[in-house]
Amino acid sequence: MVDGMVDSLPNMRKIIHCDADCFFAAIEMRDDPSLRGIPMAVGGNPSRRGVISTCNYEARVFGVHSALASAYAKKLCPQLVIIPHNMAKYRLAAQQLKEIFYDYTELVEPLSLDEAFLDVSSSQDYRGSATLIAKDIRRRVESEIGITVSAGISSNKFVAKVASDWDKPNGLTVVEPSKIKGFLHQLPVKCIPGVGKKMQATLQNLDIHQCADILPIDKLELIRQFGKFGNRLYHFARGEDARVVSPIRERKTVSVEQTLDQDILPKESEKVLTVIYQKLLHRINGLSTNKQFSKVFVKIKFGDFSKTTVEITINKLDFECCKKLLYQGWERQKKPIRLLGIGVRLQPDMGLEDGYRQLNLFTTVKESLVL
Numbered sequence: 217m218v219d220g221m222v223d224s225l226p227n228m229r230k231i232i233h234c235d236a237d238c239f240f241a242a243i244e245m246r247d248d249p250s251l252r253g254i255p256m257a258v259g260g261n262p263s264r265r266g267v268i269s270t271c272n273y274e275a276r277v278f279g280v281h282s283a284l285a286s287a288y289a290k291k292l293c294p295q296l297v298i299i300p301h302n303m304a305k306y307r308l309a310a311q312q313l314k315e316i317f318y319d320y321t322e323l324v325e326p327l328s329l330d331e332a333f334l335d336v337s338s339s340q341d342y343r344g345s346a347t348l349i350a351k352d353i354r355r356r357v358e359s360e361i362g363i364t365v366s367a368g369i370s371s372n373k374f375v376a377k378v379a380s381d382w383d384k385p386n387g388l389t390v391v392e393p394s395k396i397k398g399f400l401h402q403l404p405v406k407c408i409p410g411v412g413k414k415m416q417a418t419l420q421n422l423d424i425h426q427c428a429d430i431l432p433i434d435k436l437e438l439i440r441q442f443g444k445f446g447n448r449l450y451h452f453a454r455g456e457d458a459r460v461v462s463p464i465r466e467r468k469t470v471s472v473e474q475t476l477d478q479d480i481l482p483k484e485s486e487k488v489l490t491v492i493y494q495k496l497l498h499r500i501n502g503l504s505t506n507k508q509f510s511k512v513f514v515k516i517k518f519g520d521f522s523k524t525t526v527e528i529t530i531n532k533l534d535f536e537c538c539k540k541l542l543y544q545g546w547e548r549q550k551k552p553i554r555l556l557g558i559g560v561r562l563q564p565d566m567g568l569e570d571g572y573r574q575l576n577l578f579t580t581v582k583e584s585l586v587l
């Protein structure tokens with residue numbers, strides 16, 4: 217598509233959504249050419265309950281996808297090569313990616329390591345052409361980092377995100393405001409953020425499958441059926457999304473969890489708790505600002521996949537307290553433990569008063585315009 221209204225209307229927002237293609241796998245293929253062209257994935261060991269994090273497109277042909285048990289992925293594709301994670305490498309690439317984004321705008325909202333929204337409405341580069349900026353970003357990522365990113369451009373976050381997914385991998389899709397309605401027409405409702413499996417089933421029962429199916433329904437009727445979310449359905453189906461790109465993301469929890477090699481009882485799991493407690497301390501120390509805790513929690517997933525979380529209010533973290541929570545949680549079901557997690561909830565950062573005020577402003581804007 218060519219530069220259109222996205223680039224020419226002065227008051228129109230210009231949002232780019234960038235998303236690296238099969239990020240972890242792409243990094244591994246970059247560093248080991250023998251992995252290119254064959255089905256490969258980054259993930260945990262199949263014999264130790266590992267899970268696939270990312271796989272390349274050759275593996276996707278076999279039905280392999282992220283979050284799949286590695287053992288099952290191997291069944292689908294016996295020749296699949298599974299490489300263990302190398303997080304330090306991915307973090308470095310993610311940092312390089314972000315630095316490239318910041319060359320065009322300060323308004324970068326990272327969604328994950330390899331994905332971000334950029335608001336380039338006020339950007340001076342390329343005379344403010346979002347399309348040319350996105351092209352330049354894609355070119356630079358490929359030459360400087362050695363991986364590809366797909367990008368979507370539109371006048372709001374929702375449409376930009378759908379657009380970046382449109383022509384994956386290594387694609388660029390521009391959706392001009394006048395084309396939004398047609399672009400979304402056949403989009404499955406599950407692509408609307410917040411529509412999970414449950415909501416999708418509910419909508420299906422009402423014969424709502426695509427965004428177009430929402431259009432004839434009255435807004436009040438949608439609100440009556442779905443509460444606040446009905447309002448979102450109404451607007452998103454029309455490609456209307458007023459959420460701003462918010463560069464400050466307040467971190468609310470820090471947590472660490474571990475799936476165990478085999479299901480164990482709490483006495484045996486104390487050792488694991490010690491390990492993840494140390495990891496948690498390490499992560500907390502790595503936070504850029506001085507946060508106050510409000511709560512500590514322990515999360516347990518039992519052998520039958522049922523879950524429980526126990527938490528208490530604290531202002532100082534200590535191991536004994538976490539141990540108590542572990543036993544409290546276990547008492548609820550008294551079944552062997554499959555996964556153990558531990559984390560803290562943080563209080564808003566009072567030390568960064570300006571940042572905090574700004575964050576509140578963003579939150580208010582978001583809520584009042586979208587929901």
Ligand SMILES: [Mg+2]
Nearest residue numbers: 235236237330
């Ligand atoms: Mg990605």
